[in-house]
Amino acid sequence: MDAIYGLEYVMFFGVPSNKLELIRGVSHWRFPFRGRDEAEAHFHEWLETLRRWKQVESPTPITKSQKNWEAEVGGIRMQLYPRPINLDFPIDGRAFRAFLDTFNRRDYWPGQPEGLETGWDHWLDAGDIKLNLWQVFGELSSRHGGKHSSRVDIALIPWAGMTPDAYYYGPDRTDIMIDGDYFCAAPDLIAEVLVAPSRWLDRGPRMDVYRRAGVPHLWLLEPATETVEIYELHAGYELVARHGIGDRFQSPLFPDDEISVDALFNTQSKRKGWHDAEGDSEPPEPLPEWLVPPEINIGLEYFFHLGHPERRWEFWDNKARSMLAFGSAVEARARLDDFMTEACRWESLPRAKASQLADDIEATEIGRFHLTRRGRLVLLDVAIDGRRHRDILTRWADHDCWDWGER
Numbered sequence: 001m002d003a004i005y006g007l008e009y010v011m012f013f014g015v016p017s018n019k020l021e022l023i024r025g026v027s028h029w030r031f032p033f034r035g036r037d038e039a040e041a042h043f044h045e046w047l048e049t050l051r052r053w054k055q056v057e058s059p060t061p062i063t064k065s066q067k068n069w070e071a072e073v074g075g076i077r078m079q080l081y082p083r084p085i086n087l088d089f090p091i092d093g094r095a096f097r098a099f100l101d102t103f104n105r106r107d108y109w110p111g112q113p114e115g116l117e118t119g120w121d122h123w124l125d126a127g128d129i130k131l132n133l134w135q136v137f138g139e140l141s142s143r144h145g146g147k148h149s150s151r152v153d154i155a156l157i158p159w160a161g162m163t164p165d166a167y168y169y170g171p172d173r174t175d176i177m178i179d180g181d182y183f184c185a186a187p188d189l190i191a192e193v194l195v196a197p198s199r200w201l202d203r204g205p206r207m208d209v210y211r212r213a214g215v216p217h218l219w220l221l222e223p224a225t226e227t228v229e230i231y232e233l234h235a236g237y238e239l240v241a242r243h244g245i246g247d248r249f250q251s252p253l254f255p256d257d258e259i260s261v262d263a264l265f266n267t268q269s270k271r272k273g274w275h276d277a278e279g280d281s282e283p284p285e286p287l288p289e290w291l292v293p294p295e296i297n298i299g300l301e302y303f304f305h306l307g308h309p310e311r312r313w314e315f316w317d318n319k320a321r322s323m324l325a326f327g328s329a330v331e332a333r334a335r336l337d338d339f340m341t342e343a344c345r346w347e348s349l350p351r352a353k354a355s356q357l358a359d360d361i362e363a364t365e366i367g368r369f370h371l372t373r374r375g376r377l378v379l380l381d382v383a384i385d386g387r388r389h390r391d392i393l394t395r396w397a398d399h400d401c402w403d404w405g406e407r
Contacts, residue, residue: 002391004042005031007049007346008368008382010087011304012320013392018311022096027305029087032401036082040069043080046087047071050078053300053346067405083403089301095292099306099324104196107287108325108376111200113224118284122274125223126195128267133166133191133221136263140254145171146188153313154183155390156213160316162206166191170253181397184390186210189253191219197309197325209316211237217253226265287376291327298324298335300342303380315389319370319381326376329360336362336373339380343369 014029021027033039043062051060054074063070069080077088104121106112130150137148148168155178156162167187169176176185190210192202202220210218211233218231230241230249243249245265248258268274292298307322314321326332340352347367354362354373363372368383395401 002034002038004045005388006368007046007053008320009384009388009392010046010085011301012315012322012382012384013313014087015305015313018313020100020306020311022091022093025090025093026088027091027301029089029304031085032395032398033083033085034395034398034401039080039083039085043069043071043078043085046085047073047078049346050074050076052348053342055345081403082405083401089305091302091305092292092296095296095298095302096306098291099302102197102291102325103309105284106196107284109197109200110374110377111203112196113199113222116224120284121196121223122267122269124269124274125267126193128269129193129221129223129264130165132264132266133193136259137166137168137191140257141168143257144254146173147176149183151312152182153393154185154187155393156186156209157386159318159386160209160213160314161386161389162209162314162316163312164190165193168253178390178393179397182393184393186213186215188215189217189219189251190215191221193221193223195223195310197323205316206314207231207237217251221264223265223267226261228261228264288327290331291325292331294331294334298338300339300346300380303339307380315384315386318384318386320384321379321381323377323379326378329373329375332373332376332378333362336371336378339371339378340364340366343367343371 010029010031014031016028016030033042047060050073054076056073060071060073067082071078075090079086102108104123106116106121107118134150141148146169148166150166151163154162154164168189169185170188173185173188176183178184192206194202207218214233216233218237220229220231222229226245228243228249229239230243231237232240241249243261245261247261249261250258303322303324307324326335336354340354343366344351347369349367352364352366354364356362360375361373363370370381372379
């Protein structure tokens with residue numbers, strides 16, 4: 001049997017199809033296994049972690065049938081089918097809605113364009129631009145060869161797994177796929193569409209990961225100003241061009257082809273005038289002191305479910321990343337205290353304290369959990385072994401590992 005995956009692996013990687021769903025107040029996580037013995041061992045291990053985390057001291061009975069097991073811990077239901085394990089977590093609908101409302105509002109997040117620090121990114125624009133990238137890359141691939149994809153996991157390097165908005169491998173690239181479903185090498189070109197919660201990531205940590213992985217060409221598309229920034233990797237990334245509406249540009253990867261900036265930013269909201277119709281020019285209401293009422297408990301599961309505003313399960317430097325934005329630093333500080341309590345329970349460690357790193361920045365390390373508060377943001381980094389990422393993707397691509405007992 002392979003080594004045990006901790007509960008953090010299913011919590012981080014296990015949301016089906018990366019869909020942000022809440023069904024009758026319950027969200028779902030799933031993890032596949034190669035054999036029944038392995039699945040049963042994980043069921044017992046994860047049950048004990050759940051009991052510790054949620055402070056359930058009484059024995060937890062396991063209901064067993066010929067094929068399935070089931071147990072409930074503090075309202076969390078865990079089911080073992082012939083091979084996969086399914087976890088159902090209750091999520092408060094009011095909190096779910098409140099966090100969704102932060103995703104496209106620029107006020108909540110750092111790194112916004114100068115002069116556009118407030119207001120909203122239209123919720124459809126990023127999806128439309130990604131679809132435009134898909135179509136453009138598809139046309140270029142059909143003429144020049146190679147493979148392209150979008151938002152499909154890449155086991156980029158042993159310490160990082162990424163899901164870029166769009167990427168391309170030239171026709172001479174081999175050994176780049178895992179069972180025809182996922183990728184396992186640095187692309188020749190990556191394109192990222194900048195959105196409110198991750199502009200600062202795309203221009204900082206994410207760009208640095210691509211640099212260290214040796215991705216030679218990087219495009220950053222900024223919907224707020226309708227510009228495309230072209231970077232090439234030399235000693236580091238160098239900005240070699242910036243193109244705006246009405247421009248056409250070329251890439252050395254696609255000789256004799258021109259890419260239209262207008263085509264990339266041709267969105268539904270622009271065609272139908274939805275920005276003006278929704279009053280996007282009106283100043284937004286002030287941010288609330290508390291995004292979620294203080295009487296609603298926000299546990300670590302909210303990080304794993306809602307802490308990826310772009311639905312990316314990425315990690316780098318062997319740390320899985322997630323973040324939540326709150327109404328104020330006051331709320332974030334109170335929530336940080338709750339997250340620290342839960343992390344200490346998970347890790348069976350004594351109560352930790354946060355260290356003040358700078359003005360309005362504090363952090364703490366609790367076993368495999370690293371929590372940081374930066375103003376109204378709380379960030380969670382969970383240590384994982386990136387060398388296991390390829391194994392996880394291989395499991396996800398193996399239909400036999402997803403035996404639900406229906407055959």
